[in-house]
Amino acid sequence: MTNRENYQRAFSSLHTSESFSCRLEETKMAKSGSISWRKALAAAGILLAVMAGGSTAYAANVGGIQRTIQIWLHGDQTEAVLTVDETAGTYTINDKDGSMIEGGGGVVIDADGKERPLTAEEIAQELANDVATDTIDGRMYLLYHSQKFDITDKFAGSDYYYVTLKDGDSTLYVTVSKDGAVASSPDRYPQPGKDFFNDAE
């Protein structure tokens, strides 16, 4: 047998898993392309950028675009500074004392799978659309924009709580697991075990 025949026979043994099926009905994707988003928290319990407010200004001393935002910090809203490097598509959030709270970044993947860094507006949008949970005094809260919902009693014996959040014209489908893991999508509820995994899985 030739190398090619051997190669084709060997790789033909590799298959997608039995549980895998390609979903073709999910057709709502951003026209500009899908966004791959990465976020790293500097410390637990510090979430999330809620509203991009104030004016945007280029800050030469930090080599990026800065704006003042509101974040949830240990269950309370407080002011912080968002700095965006548009060249790299990355951002940092610092508190009023200059200590870094969170950092991350992302790329837009176009129809051919090629990447470009997120712009400052796109990063601000991603952050503003973020959803998070926080447990304070034994109660679990869902944090979204400037709102804080107590969801402790919403699970009703289930491991997951499904909630639709609306703000103006935008709708967000959110799935929360009992341990606080959260996932959201503008199209449908993320499915536990398929679209996201919590620590227990």
Place this chain on the structure above:
Amino acid sequence: MRLSAEYLVEKYQENIFRAAFSICRNREDAEDVVQNTFLQYLHTKQEFDSEEHIRAWLLRTAVNQSKNMVKAFWRRNRTSLEEYMAEVPFREPQDRSLVEAVLALPESCRIVIHLYYYEGYSVSEISRMLDLSQTAVKNRLLRGRKQLKQTLKEGWTDDE
């Protein structure tokens, strides 16, 4: 021309998976690439000349997606390569050795080797698909073959 996504999934899903797997070396990541590749097909406005043109577009998109996947900071829970390989029912013992030897190649060689030997593309076609010069493709093929020969010995002949 356009072909239905259902037809393309039926015909090319496993090919896309194998190409993605040769880069990602992980089943779940490769399945994500398959999913995203077909979703992108549904959304692309690109016109295609033929089914072969679509096949090449799907593979190129899957290769780009796979490269992004490997670079991603955040990746979901995954089955290790060893666990997955232990589950694969290879027809012949030497098939496992060959796949393992390919997966041990540098990423830049792996995809060129796969497109050449599995998908049957020529050097010039791979060069267009990956935006590489023909010399670069030939060098990667040469490097890959050399390493496969060293690893597999008589399991890899000197033919092309």
